Amino acid sequence: MENGEKINKGEEDEMEIHGYNLCRWKLALVAVGVLCTGGFLLLLLYWMPKWRVKATCSRAPLKNCDVVLLRTTDEFRQWFCAKVRLRMCPGIDPFQTPESMTRKLMNGHAGHLPETPSEHTEDYPINNTEALLLEVRYFVHHSVTYFWNDFRQAFIFWNGLDEGVPCSDIHSVHSKGLSHEVHDYRKLFYGINDIAVKVPSVFKLLVKEVLNPFYIFQLFSVILWCTDEYYYYASAIVLMSVISIISSLYTIKKQYIMLHDMVAAHSIVRVSVCRGNKEAEEILSTDLVPGDLMVIPPNGTIMPCDAVLISGTCIVNESMLTGESVPVTKTNLPVPTMDSRGVDDEIYNTEVHKRHTLFCGTHVIQTRFYAGEPVKAIIVRTGFSTSKGQLIRSILYPKPTDFKLYRDAYMFLLCLVGVAGIGFLYTVVNSILNQVPVGTIVIESLDIITITVPPALPAAMTAGIVYAQRRLRKLGIFCISPQRINICGQLNLICFDKTGTLTEDGLDLWGIQRVENSRFLLPEDKACSEALVKSQFVACMATCHSLTKIDGVLSGDPLDLKMFEAIGWILDEATEEETALHNRIMPTVVQPPKQPLTEQKPAASQEMELFELPTTYEIGIVRQFPFSSALQRMAVVARVLGDKRMDAYVKGAPEVIASLCKKDTVPADFAIVLEEYTKQGYRVIALAHRRLESKISWHKVQNISRDAIENNMTFLGLIIMQNKLKQETPAVLEDLRKANIRMVMVTGDNMLTAISVARDCGMILPHDKVIVAEALPPKDGQAAKINWHYADTMPRSNLNVINSQDIPDKMVNDSLNDNPIIDYHFAMNGKSFAVILEHFQDLVPKLVLHGTVFARMAPDQKTQLVEELQNVDYYVGMCGDGANDCGALKRAHGGISLSELEASVASPFTSRTPSISCVPNLIREGRAALITSFCVFKFMALYSIIQYFTVTLLYSILSNLGDFQFLFIDLAIILVVVFTMSLNPAWKVLVAQRPPSGLISGPLLFSVLSQIIICIAFQTLAFLLVKKQPWYEVWTPNSE
The missing domain is CATH 2.70.150.10 (Calcium-transporting ATPase, cytoplasmic transduction domain A)
Structure with missing residues (x-):
């Protein structure tokens, strides 16, 4: 099929779309085919949307079609179909007035096309009754409605107000609200504001489950066995199928109800x-x-x-x-x-x-x-x-799970179908030669197919996963995508978030280092001394945060809380009544505490002189610019009570803050001091201050841009926070290292801090070299370039830097030649990663193969990194605290969230214990489930081929196994072994050898084929020996 138009271009759910109209003569042919095949053609068309549309419809332009055929453009190439419906509307664009639409459209077709796109407008100057109603064509796919737009000649999805609307228009055009008429008009396009997760009825779920190809094959098998009077075995299979269907219905219904209840909260x-x-x-x-x-x-x-x-x-x-x-x-x-x-x-x-x-x-x-x-x-x-x-x-509507095991399983089943075809032909020919009645020939030849392709195979394959899921639950790991458990057995690379995952959530204040006269003072371990109370440094710590009081308790970012607690100030917020009464009330006020002034003596009980600062010293927070991960800083505008001028305070990443400050206020040894702290794994935050002009009033501050505030600042100094490793982190990473599982750190923190933590926790060994890739985007006509340097010699000049468009062989070879045991690692930040992805695509595979530290990464960059690692054939696991890792957790082969809250909707796995010890447990259980799946598949393949050969031998002498013989083999021998085999628990330690990823591998095939040959040889030998016995008689249809 030729490529069609595309909808959702460039998005994750991009699809090709083709138009079709129903064709009467094709429908008549299909009806005849359904009657001739006893309804099987109808089932086939139900399973295959593409065939269904092509068999019943003819191609048509999208603007006039009755049915659309959709195909995803990802690697799965899934097909869907949807019915196009009609709706009468006064217009075709929710953001244009019906009056303007009627001037441009006649009978639903484009008239004079506008030269420029229409502006969003809220006017509705005409009476609804005067508007010409137009036919609007639309279809619904995966809960999203797509409307035909004559101006664009395409089906489009109206997302909302966040598409191409300037910020100025949000305030000037949209801030008045909608009139009733415009509201009703827009509702025609956007419908009811509801995330409706409908819980299907048991009957609907039952029909959908029963129409699964696997159950249809079972139904066919049961009918065949009943015809051949194999009642006991048929009854046993029906009982198993009923139990399986009830179990599946219960699980699916429960998941729907859980999702419905979660959504229904709002x-x-x-x-x-x-x-x-x-x-x-x-x-x-x-x-x-x-x-x-x-x-x-x-x-x-x-x-x-x-x-x-x-x-x-x-x-x-x-x-x-x-x-x-x-x-x-x-x-x-x-x-x-x-x-x-x-x-x-x-x-x-x-x-x-x-x-x-x-x-x-x-x-x-x-x-x-x-x-x-x-x-x-x-x-x-x-x-x-x-x-x-x-x-x-x-x-x-999740994407299908792409795993080599399942692809190989389908190929193996096709091979079994081929073998069954050979047996089918042999049985037919042999039965005709021996003048067997036609009814018997049909039943026995079809019976060969049900023997070769065992109906119990899918149930047997899922048994290992079910048991693994149960064991994971006991370990505190909950799973919403059971099929991913098998994939976790193949994980060979784990990405870890840093804060809250490898390290403790909270940060402790190690100390501060203030700047005076452009020079660093000695580090101080406390910021609450009396001498510093009225300093700009403490004022910045007291005001530059996003803390608030909820039910009287201070709440907010843990880092902000630690900083504020370190100075011991008091935060007061205005009540609703105060806010309503006063015109210019400061919503948040901070003030220093009452402080006892005493000498530090070891005696516990001593007299203290109480010193109280004047009550007039208060600082009101006038305007807050919240922390932005893109800008890596936050800012506030504050005013000391009684002061006519305001002050601006900024805190954030040291490199960023230093770039906003006047150069003469930043100490000359800033880079050296910062490097010393970050090398030791400390988290460093810089503070800066600026005295605002007196002409800047309260009202002006409310509308001023942060760019106008965050410049020409005075550098105040550094706050040094300590982020401790979690107790279990080094031991877990050592276990992963021994199992040859690669580890990567993906964090939003400073690069040197991340490298230090990577060394401390054992992700980078003490003697390994770390090469930093610093990519610079094109600037002033110069092409993009990459600077390379060792992490332990951060560049303060160009002496240690190699500028190269490729990975410098000298640096890599030097690392390896010094000591063959020494490895090398690449480290880079989010900006460099983005530049390399855009301008040095050929370098990406080399960098991700040896990249260990990715710092200052934005949430979408974490997801991109996971994708790039998957592109170089890694099975990627992602472990994060759920905060900024949702995209990466969803995209990884095995994403595990450490969030205690229900962020599990974004992650296939959720651990109730917030430590990375869940990662080895998940891999171990994944390996156990995967090995069980292989063993079960091998065993079921052996059983079907051996039984197939047994029946074929018996058919050659016009005989067959009895009903109870089939029953004993299939139930007492096969299913008992299969389900007890799945009970094997995971091995207690991770080993370096991983299970094979697919069924098509030398050892597995040799194991199965050699066993089949041995069994066939023994059966043939026994069969021939029996035939040579003097008491053996050949049976014929005419025998008594």
Whole structure:
């Protein structure tokens, strides 16, 4: 089939689409075929969507088709079909007014095409009755509705307000809310705002399960055996099948109910929306559409959609989506200044502006509003388009598991079918020569097929997985994708997140190192001394954070908490009443504590002189710019009580903060000092300060861009945090090393810190060389380039740097020639990884083969790395805490989340014990399940071929096994062995030798074939010896 048009271009779910119309003469032919084949053709067309469409339809243009045939463009090339439906609408674009649409369209076809794309508008100036209703064609696939668009001549999916909308338009055009008319018009396209996970009825699930090819084959076998009077064996197979179907129905139904209950938490709530400039009205969340203006209640809510904040602040728990239990602060989307609008206006994007976006399913704990303005958010996506909807879709419609074992199993079954065909022909010919009745010939020849391809094979194959899943549950590892257990037996590379996975979640303050007169002072272990209370350094620690009080308890990022606790200050937040009463109230105020001034003496009981700072010394946080992983920093604007001017404070990655500061304030030995700390594995955070001009008022601060604040800063110094390794980390990594399983660190932390932790935990051995690849993008007409240097000689000049477009052989050879035992590792950060992926694609396989440390990696880069490792034939496992690892956990062959919360929806495996000791356990159980699957397959193949040969020999003398003989072989011998074989537990330690990945391997084939030959030889010999006995008589159809 020629390539068709594509929908979802460049996306993960990209598909080719072909149009078809129903053809009457083809339908008539199919009906005749169904009657002639006794309904088997209908089953075949049910299993094969492509054949079904081609057998009943003719090709047609997409704009006029009745049916669409879809094929995924990934490696699986799956086929789907969908029926095209019609709907009457006043227009074809949810963001254009019906009035403008009727001027451009006549009878559903394009008139004069607009020269430029229409702007999003909220006006609706005409009466609905005057609008010309148009036919809109659409189809639904995997819970997503695609509409035919005459202007684009394609089926398109209306995602929401997050497609190509400038940030300025969000505030100027969309901040008024929708009128009832526009709301009703948009609802025609977006439908009900609901992530509906319908729990199918037992009858529907039963029909779907019974129509599985495996059960159809079993049904065919049972009918055949009953015809041949093999009632006992047929009854046993029916009983097994019924038990298997009931078990499968129970599991599937339970999973649907769990998913439905998880989604139903937000399904219907009452929300307040603003209609134009009128007062807010209450509606059901199911009626929300993109563009609606929603008022977030002060006491919080569960978000029923994705929305962008345009006023106020929210404290949100996003654990459902990310697994991160720490509440995050969401601030309103900044209003672009007048001079930045137009060409340079930033386009709104949910991922880029996630700090201003409330995601569906997340829990808004608290809201804060200023100057009596309620907290408002504009709906950007609803239903299955939301972040939660996409997550649910990935669970409802998962990609098939691509594993060599299953591919080989199908090939092996085809071989068995071929062998059965030979036996079938032999039986037919032999029976005709011996004048056997036609009815007997049909039954016996078909019986050969049911013997060669054993109906109990799939049930036997899954037994090992079921037992492994049970053992994993006892170890505290829960699985939502049982087929992945077998794949985990093949894992030969594990990617680890660092913080919270290899190291402890919390950070301890090791000390601070302040800067005065552009020079570093000596390190200090405490930041709460009286002399520092009014210093800018402590003021930065006290204000530059995203902490909040929830039910009177300080909550927020663990790093922020440790910093704030280290200075012992007090945080006060304005109540709702205070916020409503005052026009310019500071929402958050910090002040130093009452401090006892005493000399440090060992005596426990001593008199203390209480020193209290003036109560007037308070700092109010006027504006907060939340931490951005892309910018690697956060900032605040604060003002000391009574001071006319404001101060800006920034904290973040030292290299980034230093680049924002005036060069004369950054110490000359900054790089050396930073390197010393990061080499020792400390996490270093830099602080900076800037005194703002007096002309910057409170109102101006609320709308100022962070770029205008974060420049010309004064460098204040460093905070040094200690991130300890988890106790079990080194031992687990040593076990993996002994098992020849490669380990890779993928972290968002500093590179030198990551390399240090990799050395401490044994991922990089003490004498191994680490080569850093620093890739630079094209600049000023110069091509992209890569600088290479050893990690232990960080470049402060170009003396240690080799500039090369390829991996420098000299560095690699030097590493290996010094000592053959010494290995070398590549390390790089996220920026370098992105440049190499874009400009040095041929280098990627070489780098990932020896890359061990990937630092400052964004969430999507972690997923890209997993894909690149899979491209060089690694079976990749990913172990993370669920926070920023969801994409990588889903993409890896075996993703295991250490989140105590239910981030398991994003990960095939979830460990209830937050330590990496679950990784060897998972691999061990995977290997046990995989070996069991191989053994079961070999045993079932032997049994079927040997029984096939036995029956063929007996057919040659017009005889067969009796019903009870079949029953004894198939039940007492075969199934007992198969199910007890699967009970074998995993070996207690990981060994270097992994199980083979497929059935088509020398040792396995030799094992099966040699056993078959031995059995056939013995059977043939015994058969011939019996025939030579004097008491043996040849039976014929005419014998008595």
